[in-house]
Amino acid sequence: MSELVLSGHGLVKRFGPTVALGGVDLAVAAGEAVAIMGPSGSGKSTLLHCLAGIMKPDAGEVLLLGQRIDSLGERRRSELRRTRFGFVFQFGQLLPELPAEENVALPLMLGGVARGEAVRAARGWFGPLGLAGLEGRRPGELSGGQAQRVAIARALVSKPAVVFADEPTGALDQNTGHETMRLLVEATKHNGASLVVVTHDPNVARWCDRTVEVRDGQLLVPAGGVV
Amino acid sequence: MRTTLELAWRLLRGGGRRGLLGSLLTLAAVAVSTGLLLFAVGANHAFSQRADADAWRHPATMAGGAATAVQALDTDYVRGTPITIVDLAATGGSASRQAPVPPGMKAFPKPGDLWVSPALADMIKKLPADQLAKRFRAGAPTGILGDEALVHPGELVAVAGHKPADPAMTVERNDTTGSETTASPAPIDHYATGAVSTIPQVYQILAIIASVLMVVPLLVFGGAAARLTVARRDQRLAALRLVGATPGQVVAITAAEAVLTAAAGAVAGALLYAAAIPALTQITIGGGTWFAGDLWPGLLPLAAVLVAVPLLVGVSAIVGLRRVVVSPLGVAKRETPPGMKAIRLAVFGAIVVAFGMISGNLLSMGKTGAVLLVVFLALGFLSINLVGPWVVALIGRVTAGTARGPARLLAGRRLIDDPRSAWRTVAGVALTGFVAGFLSLMNPAAMPGADAKDRMELTVAKARAAAVADQARERLAGIPAKVTVGGAGSDDYSRTVEITVPGGDAAVDRARTALHGVVPGTSPTPPAGSGAELYLLADLRTGALTVLVVSFLIAITSAGITGASAVLDRRQTYAMLRLAGTPLEVLDRARRQETLIPLAVMGGGSLLTGLFFASPFAVGFGFSGALTLVAFVVLGFAGIIGAGALSRPLLRSVTADPAPRPD
Ligand SMILES: Nc1ncnc2c1ncn2[C@@H]1O[C@H](COP(=O)(O)OP(=O)(O)OP(=O)(O)O)[C@@H](O)[C@H]1O
Ligand SMILES: [Mg+2]
Numbered sequence: 001m002s003e004l005v006l007s008g009h010g011l012v013k014r015f016g017p018t019v020a021l022g023g024v025d026l027a028v029a030a031g032e033a034v035a036i037m038g039p040s041g042s043g044k045s046t047l048l049h050c051l052a053g054i055m056k057p058d059a060g061e062v063l064l065l066g067q068r069i070d071s072l073g074e075r076r077r078s079e080l081r082r083t084r085f086g087f088v089f090q091f092g093q094l095l096p097e098l099p100a101e102e103n104v105a106l107p108l109m110l111g112g113v114a115r116g117e118a119v120r121a122a123r124g125w126f127g128p129l130g131l132a133g134l135e136g137r138r139p140g141e142l143s144g145g146q147a148q149r150v151a152i153a154r155a156l157v158s159k160p161a162v163v164f165a166d167e168p169t170g171a172l173d174q175n176t177g178h179e180t181m182r183l184l185v186e187a188t189k190h191n192g193a194s195l196v197v198v199t200h201d202p203n204v205a206r207w208c209d210r211t212v213e214v215r216d217g218q219l220l221v222p223a224g225g226v227v
Numbered sequence: 228m229r230t231t232l233e234l235a236w237r238l239l240r241g242g243g244r245r246g247l248l249g250s251l252l253t254l255a256a257v258a259v260s261t262g263l264l265l266f267a268v269g270a271n272h273a274f275s276q277r278a279d280a281d282a283w284r285h286p287a288t289m290a291g292g293a294a295t296a297v298q299a300l301d302t303d304y305v306r307g308t309p310i311t312i313v314d315l316a317a318t319g320g321s322a323s324r325q326a327p328v329p330p331g332m333k334a335f336p337k338p339g340d341l342w343v344s345p346a347l348a349d350m351i352k353k354l355p356a357d358q359l360a361k362r363f364r365a366g367a368p369t370g371i372l373g374d375e376a377l378v379h380p381g382e383l384v385a386v387a388g389h390k391p392a393d394p395a396m397t398v399e400r401n402d403t404t405g406s407e408t409t410a411s412p413a414p415i416d417h418y419a420t421g422a423v424s425t426i427p428q429v430y431q432i433l434a435i436i437a438s439v440l441m442v443v444p445l446l447v448f449g450g451a452a453a454r455l456t457v458a459r460r461d462q463r464l465a466a467l468r469l470v471g472a473t474p475g476q477v478v479a480i481t482a483a484e485a486v487l488t489a490a491a492g493a494v495a496g497a498l499l500y501a502a503a504i505p506a507l508t509q510i511t512i513g514g515g516t517w518f519a520g521d522l523w524p525g526l527l528p529l530a531a532v533l534v535a536v537p538l539l540v541g542v543s544a545i546v547g548l549r550r551v552v553v554s555p556l557g558v559a560k561r562e563t564p565p566g567m568k569a570i571r572l573a574v575f576g577a578i579v580v581a582f583g584m585i586s587g588n589l590l591s592m593g594k595t596g597a598v599l600l601v602v603f604l605a606l607g608f609l610s611i612n613l614v615g616p617w618v619v620a621l622i623g624r625v626t627a628g629t630a631r632g633p634a635r636l637l638a639g640r641r642l643i644d645d646p647r648s649a650w651r652t653v654a655g656v657a658l659t660g661f662v663a664g665f666l667s668l669m670n671p672a673a674m675p676g677a678d679a680k681d682r683m684e685l686t687v688a689k690a691r692a693a694a695v696a697d698q699a700r701e702r703l704a705g706i707p708a709k710v711t712v713g714g715a716g717s718d719d720y721s722r723t724v725e726i727t728v729p730g731g732d733a734a735v736d737r738a739r740t741a742l743h744g745v746v747p748g749t750s751p752t753p754p755a756g757s758g759a760e761l762y763l764l765a766d767l768r769t770g771a772l773t774v775l776v777v778s779f780l781i782a783i784t785s786a787g788i789t790g791a792s793a794v795l796d797r798r799q800t801y802a803m804l805r806l807a808g809t810p811l812e813v814l815d816r817a818r819r820q821e822t823l824i825p826l827a828v829m830g831g832g833s834l835l836t837g838l839f840f841a842s843p844f845a846v847g848f849g850f851s852g853a854l855t856l857v858a859f860v861v862l863g864f865a866g867i868i869g870a871g872a873l874s875r876p877l878l879r880s881v882t883a884d885p886a887p888r889p890d
Contacts, residue, residue: 054806075810082808093803095637097644102636109633110809 005030005194006162010060011050013043013217020046022217023060028162033185033195035205038214044198045166047214051196052085052164053077064161082110086155086193088165088184093151094139100150101126101135107158125153129183145176152184156191163188165197169204181207248795253485254492256788260449261496261536262503263777267438267445268528269500269507273521274434277513278427280378283330283418284313285407294318294414296326296335297396302408303750304683304739305350305359306732308514309408310383314748316391318414327417329386331376336388342370344377344384358736362743363387379515380508394747401686401721401749409749430513432597433767437774439601440665443608444658444778448785449536450543482541489540493533510773512766568617575614578606579839586843604665607840611661611833615654618832619825620646626824634813638820650829652789652822655782656863657829662778663859664837666771667852681735683751684713684723685742692722695745699724702741706734726751768851775855779862786822787870794818794874798881805882814878819871826867834859 007027013020020043028034036044049055051062053069062070069080087093094103104122109115126132129149139147148168155163168184169177181199185207188195197208205211213220284300299314315336317326326335332342341363343351348368351360360366363385372384389396400411407424501523508517524532582603589596623642630636642649687695692712699710707730713723728738742751794801801814834856 078805078808078810080808081806082810085808087807089803093807095640095800095804097640098637102640106633106636107807109636110813115631115636 003030004028004063005032005065006051006196007063008047008051008057008060009063011047011057011062012059013046013050013055013057019217021050021057024214024217024219026051026212026219028194028196031189031192031194032210033188033197033208035208035211036196036198036214037200037202037205037211042214043217044214046217048164048166048196048198052087052162053080082107083158084161086158086160086163088148088151088155088163088168090167090170091144091147094147094154096139099136099138100131100142103139103150104153104157107154111158122153122157125157129153129187144172145180148172148180149183152180152187156187156193159191160193162194162196165195167198167200170200174201177201178203248791250488252788252792253488254495256448256785257489257492257536257540258495258499259781259784260445261493261532262499263441263445263781264532264536265497265500265524265529266503266507266522266777267441268524268532269504269522271431271434271438272524272528273517274427274431276518276521277378278431279420280330280375281424281427282420283376284311285410285424286413286415286417286419288413289416290414293416295324295416296414297391297412298410298415299396299400299412299748300408300410301400301748301750302752303362303743304753305354305383305736307735308383310347310385311408312750313384313386314389314393314395314412315386316389316393316396318391324416327415329376329418331373332370332386336370336386338388338390338393339364340369340386340388341367342372342386343368344372344382346381347383347385350383354736357740358733359740361740374518377518379513380518381515394744396748398747398749412748426513430766433770435601436604437770439604439608440662440774441777441781443605443612444655444662444781446539448655448781449539478545482545485544486537486541489537490533492540493536496536497529497533510769512769571613571617575610578603578610579836582607582840586840589843604840607836608658608661611658611829611836612654615650615657615829616646618829619650622825622828623649626820633809634816635820637813637817638824641817641821642825648789648793649821649825652786652793653826653829653867655778655785656826656867657833659775659778659782659863660830660832660834660859661837661840662774663855664834664839665841666775666837667855668838668841681729681731682725682727683735683739683753684725685746685749685751686721686723687746689720689722692724696724698745699726699742702745703738706730706738706741708734708738771855775859779866782863783866783870786867787873790818790822790871791874791877794877794881801878801882811879811882814882815875818878819868822867822871823864826863830860830863 004027007025009025011021011024011026024043024047026034026047036047038044046055050057050060050070053062053072057070060070061068064080064084069077072080081087094100095106098106101119101122104125105115105118108118108121113121123135126135129152131146131149131153134142134146134150139150142150151168155165163184165184169180172180181197181204184197185195195208197204199205286298296318297316301312301314303310303312313329315326315329316338317335328335336342348371351363351368354360356366364387372386374380376386377384387395396412398412400409407426504519504522507522508519510517585599585603589600592599619642623639623644623646625639627636627639627643630639685695685699696710696712703710703726706728708726708728711725713725726738726742728735739751804814805811
């Protein structure tokens with residue numbers, strides 16, 4: 001088994017009386033694509049947010065390349081999210097007032113890359129993702145599938161270690177959804193990044209290397225016994 | 228209709244905490260606008276009240292036979308403050324035709340009566356008799372004038388009753404100051420109402436100009452507030468449209484919601500204004516403060532404002548909704564907005580050029596000129612407001628095109644995306660720039676005669692000058708005073724007798740008391756250029772300062788409110804950016820640049836426009852003019868930065884939990 005990139009150990013998260021996560025362990029290897037499935041309200045998004053440093057778990061720890069990240073301050077976690085992680089959500093992660101190429105270039109610019117270079121690098125993503133010619137369009141002028149592909153480019157542009165996706169195809173029809181998911185998995189693999197994706201669609205999950213099930217804030221131990 | 232109202236009420240209540248915050252912001256904005264609008268209305272009412280209170284001192288002269296009384300006017304001074312002295316004598320009418328009773332008095336004064344204002348009564352009690360009381364034959368007052376007789380609460384007024392043959396009622400007086408502070412005895416039979424003398428009329432025109440300067444930014448601000456309700460709701464309303472609500476229903480819901488909020492805001496604003504009146508009465512204009520009743524606009528105007536404000540907000544909200552109604556997807560999808568028409572710039576240019584063409588002649592046009600000026604001021608304002616969003620979009624294009632870092636890029640793109648909203652944030656301060664530019668040229672630097680407190684003069688016929696001077700010297704024995712006969716008075720037939728009294732206020736007042744009656748009915752005047760026109764110049768400054776403070780208040784409030792609402796409107800975007808690891812500082816910097824860049828350009832632009840509009844009547848620039856400009860620039864930027872910083876905690880709170888969820 002290849003090297004671990006990201007791992008969560010004994011993650012607990014409560015919202016008032018609700019126990020969203022009741023002690024979850026999950027490890028993601030380099031270049032691995034993991035699908036998280038489970039019924040609505042079972043804690044999938046919460047798990048993703050804890051792993052990605054968006055939320056602090058109440059107990060347990062999260063390690064990125066062997067370093068604890070859950071105990072870091074908001075500023076450092078924010079920096080980690082910008083430099084080491086990429087995100088694709090159901091909708092809304094693109095800035096409506098920026099043209100597509102600048103949306104993709106933004107993470108690079110935030111990292112200090114000069115604008116011209118950042119935009120050039122961003123444009124390089126449009127062809128491979130089937131977006132050629134749409135560089136200057138604003139998100140409102142893209143179809144749902146196109147917008148998600150721009151979001152994928154944006155998530156990958158700064159060469160993250162892990163890409164997190166929460167129901168990235170939830171708002172798309174089945175065919176477009178499958179196509180988008182295929183692109184997401186392939187592009188992530190191609191860039192050597194790991195992928196953690198929450199989905200409801202078992203067909204979509206098939207694109208991934210591994211599927212874990214969440215029920216009431218616990219991981220169901222799969223038949224193999226290894227998590 | 229009932230279901231619409233119910234739905235609106237539910238939307239209003241069910242908006243959650245952030246929806247509620249949005250409604251509160253609108254309410255606050257409307258309250259401030261209403262309060263200031265009432266101030267503008269109240270100020271005009273106040274000046275017309277003063278004009279009314281002044282009118283009885285300038286009654287219409289009657290043909291000798293019909294008159295029932297003789298009235299004369301004089302202005303004396305004590306401690307440098309003018310005392311208005313009205314001399315009256317009944318000229319024996321009949322039982323059916325009595326002499327008219329002056330305002331604030333119970334009866335026409337009998338010979339020997341002395342009615343004084345409360346402030347003058349105090350003075351008479353306080354000062355030694357040889358400094359004030361001895362000027363009046365009665366010595367002690369026989370009655371106290373009511374408020375109706377007074378222009379302002381602290382005014383010094385005396386009404387003295389005489390026999391018709393008394394010198395005070397027969398000797399002609401010489402209005403050397405030209406400001407209608409003296410009038411020769413004239414037969415009258417009733418008292419005038421309305422603005423009859425020049426000075427109150429000038430004040431009323433100035434009050435109208437000040438109102439225009441305050442009300443136009445107020446309307447802009449009110450419109451912004453109205454649009455706030457729409458901005459917050461447009462997502463939800465677009466959703467309503469998507470599920471099949473008719474345009475009519477959407478409009479009705481929005482309008483009802485906006486009107487409900489605005490009505491509450493308007494009432495709050497009226498209460499706010501009522502609470503502020505005691506403080507506002509302390510603004511000194513024309514040498515005095517105000518009666519509370521002066522500033523209270525009256526029931527009918529109040530009712531009109533309370534009805535008009537919610538209606539205007541409703542209409543404005545409907546206009547803002549057009550986009551949602553026309554295309555249900557428009558708001559949800561955020562397409563590239565159509566570019567703004569350059570015609571806006573053309574309109575602005577046309578107004579500036581037109582003003583440039585007529586401005587040279589404005590002063591010689593009299594009343595028409597004043598009306599034209601008011602019209603052009605309003606047009607100047609409106610055209611700045613028209614051209615504002617266009618320029619902001621242009622600035623956005625330049626900013627985005629030249630941006631190197633992310634913050635500036637975000638700011639520029641945002642300016643292009645929604646120039647109207649960016650303009651709304653800075654409009655107030657930019658328009659204040661227009662006011663500051665306009666007023667900085669209205670700064671008479673030095674006031675002639677202000678340092679001449681120890682000098683006074685009597686204007687008398689050439690032939691009598693020497694005799695009057697001798698008499699004056701005799702009366703002033705024991706007081707260190709110098710009496711000389713000066714050059715020609717207002718014409719070749721008169722001379723001025725100049726009296727200089729070193730030794731301070733007390734000595735001057737002793738001299739004035741001693742000189743009383745040397746020329747019957749006429750008190751020595753201060754040297755030319757230091758009478759009522761001195762007040763006028765000082766008042767120009769007070770007025771300018773008031774207008775500036777008010778428009779600044781509007782500007783900063785509006786910047787704060789629109790800034791907060793912009794954060795609320797974009798909370799999802801901000802949360803997403805934070806989630807992807809964008810530092811809060813970058814977001815804050817983008818937000819700052821989004822306002823400061825257009826502020827610099829538009830503030831400067833409207834400052835220049837204001838200077839241009841004021842150029843025909845430049846009274847002087849000088850130090851205080853420069854101070855006005857510098858203060859505007861410093862306070863403008865500080866205010867906008869401060870107002871923006873106020874919404875920083877809000878930005879922090881909407882991005883504190885960046886987990887994405889639809890709301
Ligand atoms: N901010 C919050 N405040 C309170 N409760 C929350 C919050 N976020 C999540 N929860 C609760 O935690 C539990 C897990 O939520 P989570 O969003 O992780 O579910 P999910 O598996 O992602 O569901 P779905 O598939 O519907 O997205 C749910 O019971 C939810 O109500
Ligand atoms: Mg979820």
